[in-house]
Amino acid sequence: MMVELGKYAGTVLGAYGVTIALLLGLVWMTLRQGAKMRRRLEEQERRMGRNG
Template structure:
């Protein structure tokens, strides 16, 4: 299933590993920020409920 990469195998596989790692970091940061923004929005909405 794996194509023959020859002498470039190390470079190609390490490039894939770096790309996958960066994607994982981006997804993790996106989820972390979404949770932080949701908490902030919930706090604003709770304050709005108290004013009514």
């Protein structure tokens, strides 16, 4: 089933494309930041384990 977008098809599809790209970028940034924080936490825990 294809929705008829008429003369605004380019604008609507472009908006969908930009939205999807932004959401994917946010997900990627969140995952990257989470991995970075996890590494920092593990390093801190190793240091704390050595120092008692």
